[in-house]
Amino acid sequence: MGTGNRDLPAGFTAAELAHRFALQLKGDGAAVVAGVATLANAGPDRLSFLSNPRYRAQLADSQAAAVVMRAQDSEGYAGTALLAADPYVAFAKIAALFDPPPPLRPGVHASAVVDPSARVDPQAQVDAFCSIGARAQIGAGAVIGPGCVIGDDCEVGEGCVLVARVTLVRRVRLGRRVLVHPGAVLGADGFGLAMDAGHWIKVPQQGGVVIGDDCEIGANTTIDRGAIEDTVLGEDVRLDNQIQIGHNVRIGAHTAMAGCAAxxxxxxxxxxxxxxxxxxxxxxxxxxxxxxxxxxSLVTHSIREPGEYSSGTPLMANREWRRNAARFRQLDTLARRVNALGKTPRDEED
Amino acid sequence: MGTGNRDLPAGFTAAELAHRFALQLKGDGAAVVAGVATLANAGPDRLSFLSNPRYRAQLADSQAAAVVMRAQDSEGYAGTALLAADPYVAFAKIAALFDPPPPLRPGVHASAVVDPSARVDPQAQVDAFCSIGARAQIGAGAVIGPGCVIGDDCEVGEGCVLVARVTLVRRVRLGRRVLVHPGAVLGADGFGLAMDAGHWIKVPQQGGVVIGDDCEIGANTTIDRGAIEDTVLGEDVRLDNQIQIGHNVRIGAHTAMAGCAAxxxxxxxxxxxxxxxxxxxxxxxxxxxxxxxxxxSLVTHSIREPGEYSSGTPLMANREWRRNAARFRQLDTLARRVNALGKTPRDEED
Amino acid sequence: MGTGNRDLPAGFTAAELAHRFALQLKGDGAAVVAGVATLANAGPDRLSFLSNPRYRAQLADSQAAAVVMRAQDSEGYAGTALLAADPYVAFAKIAALFDPPPPLRPGVHASAVVDPSARVDPQAQVDAFCSIGARAQIGAGAVIGPGCVIGDDCEVGEGCVLVARVTLVRRVRLGRRVLVHPGAVLGADGFGLAMDAGHWIKVPQQGGVVIGDDCEIGANTTIDRGAIEDTVLGEDVRLDNQIQIGHNVRIGAHTAMAGCAAxxxxxxxxxxxxxxxxxxxxxxxxxxxxxxxxxxSLVTHSIREPGEYSSGTPLMANREWRRNAARFRQLDTLARRVNALGKTPRDEED
Known part of the structure; x- marks a missing residue:
């Protein structure tokens, strides 16, 4: 239930939250909020939110101390409301009050192995069992969690957090405040091969990886180093878990990808x-x-117009799917037969 | 060939196996079995099994000391048979005799780093290069293999095995006898984002992960912590490798997922x-x-009826596929043309 | 830009390269090359290459000291060219000159934990925080990067490189010169389950993994151990990142798989x-x-003829896709209706 956090601050009144986040208060400004919860499960000291209309029906019965919502959703609501144009954004900001990052513990753990040529800022935290390679640089306020490997010539910017067991292989440069989750591997060789007389030969991968400020990289995600030039993520790119980014890919700022994308x-x-x-x-x-x-969906050609794109087929009961899928094999023949019937399409109907 | 196990017990007679697993013996009860093998490759001291009818033809020539099979498959079989209603289940149980878990070595390896507030049962085994965080609890008989990271407020139940390099990030609770394979990451932040004035802001992820008794989590699988409430797996859930489970997912008992599901x-x-x-x-x-x-297959809507569901198209030679796939672009137009031909479907034919 | 490598050799003349790699020189044999670059971004001391015709237009403006290309592409080119039947192969070989492997540092890091029964060749390098299990063998010239776990009964052949945080769980045998990228897990249990009275029971996984010479295994790729016999990769198999190989799979020599294949x-x-x-x-x-x-694509049946195979549908604008995908549900009915119209296919048209 996420209620076991022992580092919780004592609480905030609804009025304090309204003031701090510039929200309009409706109801009891003295209501005290000590944490967040869903509408359905909020206890009387919890803040909740209503953003998705499908949860509208849960509002009336919620025991939440206060609820963040749009003004129009608050009509007829008897409880305490904090009104926001975008309740989800406002909730996210408030919730962060109850989830403070663990305090920084500057210094290098006794077990860590740091190359003499590496520069670790005195205000960085390097945890147990980390390896820091030659000429690597770790900025102020950065946290290198347990078991990370920072390879030669890598740079970790100010305020980055590598949660645990992250690998930066070589020539990886993280901007500021980049958050990298466990198991992520940045800067492994790209998949470059050439067939030579029946055997593969490896095409050397000499580029690096450049990650912009404020990016987030999910657990077990992999981002390969470039073959010659760098693989580049702009600022504020957000990658979920288990994503694979090949060599020399470039991703623009503020782009987000969900899990297992490639x-x-x-x-x-x-x-x-x-x-x-x-x-x-x-x-x-x-x-x-x-x-x-x-x-x-699989993107098989360049896309030059903004918008939404898809491929694939709908989900069906397997028996039904089998019948239709078998017809997919005959689709070209079917279309030819229809063409042979000599009718022109009458798109005006239907 | 899997025959190099130096920890093998000396062997069992077919009669001993029949008695121990309540199977009917047919043939030579004194036949000695010292390990398991496939029908095709079994030597004369091996136990094999016949479950899938496609391997029926291999039975006659198998040199196995004994074969687990259904009664009806044993007709005409001259060798020693152990008869079972479900030969695969019976084989699995017998094979476990020849694959005993390595003996528990209770205690914490000298290199491990354990927070003073953590509680590690004296009968737990914590291997080299493990980090155990604040208030973490490790139960009796649990094995924390080399290189694991157990974060703050995590609980590992009795008899769990974390093979190696497993990460429990925060507020992850494993029930009893949970088996987690290398590289798995449980409790990383869910992918919660809100767009605020052109930048993403992170929605704090404050929930945990709860894993029921007897679950198995595959190598490099990721299970995110909940945003507010927990991500929950019921008992006996079995996840293969490289599976991605997003925040606040709930999976019922005894459900199994194959590799790379998401x-x-x-x-x-x-x-x-x-x-x-x-x-x-x-x-x-x-x-x-x-x-x-x-x-x-991609599940795009809720499913309320038990059964088998599918999406996708059949595999074809690429040249043929290209012709048919191009027609998929015109499918709606094609259907309209057929409609325009004025015929009603005659589903009684075909 | 990949130009920060401090280990670069001083440079080679175009004539030296032509001689060393048996290429025909056209132009200034005294041109000095100190590294590689793309056509578009090459400085005057860089070697580039032209293989893909789409980059032909960049040739005229490139400042590269020399360019590897086919003879026919060099007509009219005023700069220095190295002519090759396969420019990509020739470039890969030359580029390797500028990307020498880091020098081997034989010996076992003080922090590594090595079982007394393991045999580590004196010419192998074992880095910080490695665990080496019972009866494991590490060959001459092998590099076991930081944080690797080599389980019991594993063998690492001569000249293998495990970059960092690689796990070989048990009974994994690597041939010679195998390159394994971070996060890869070889030899975890295969996904073998049998349903017994409403609960899953685990089918013991007792086989191993055998990897042939010169294979490459990508970051976070997983290869499970066999159930009874071994999982086997032939020589020179190349696996990209995040690939999943199930138990008892066999992959023939020189096969290559791109990221996320399963x-x-x-x-x-x-x-x-x-x-x-x-x-x-x-x-x-x-x-x-x-x-x-x-x-x-999804391979759902055995393939007995060489060639290219595909499944799936083309990418479309979502609105268009929705219309067509909805018709996929009706495809069998549609085909029956067309059949009912009584026309035979006229494949000669179109």
Missing amino acids: VAGSATIGSYCLVGGAAGILGHLEVCDRVMITAM | VAGSATIGSYCLVGGAAGILGHLEVCDRVMITAM | VAGSATIGSYCLVGGAAGILGHLEVCDRVMITAM
């Missing part, structure tokens, strides 16, 4: 794109700004 | 479901008990 | 196959030599 080598993706879970983007393509790819 | 945030999955490899389930959906999703 | 248990894949990103291959299938599977 981008093949040398693709260029614009800013403010949204890539759904397990979607794929083939190599050497260009995707312009503000493109949304739905889950598990 | 479940987006807040989806609820029933009990006794089977999810095929690389299948996807979108967020906020509900899937009832006893649903089977075939490999690489 | 192969289910007991599938057998031939030699010289190419498996595209996120493609899937179901269990117990056989795929013959020289098969190419396009990205995100």
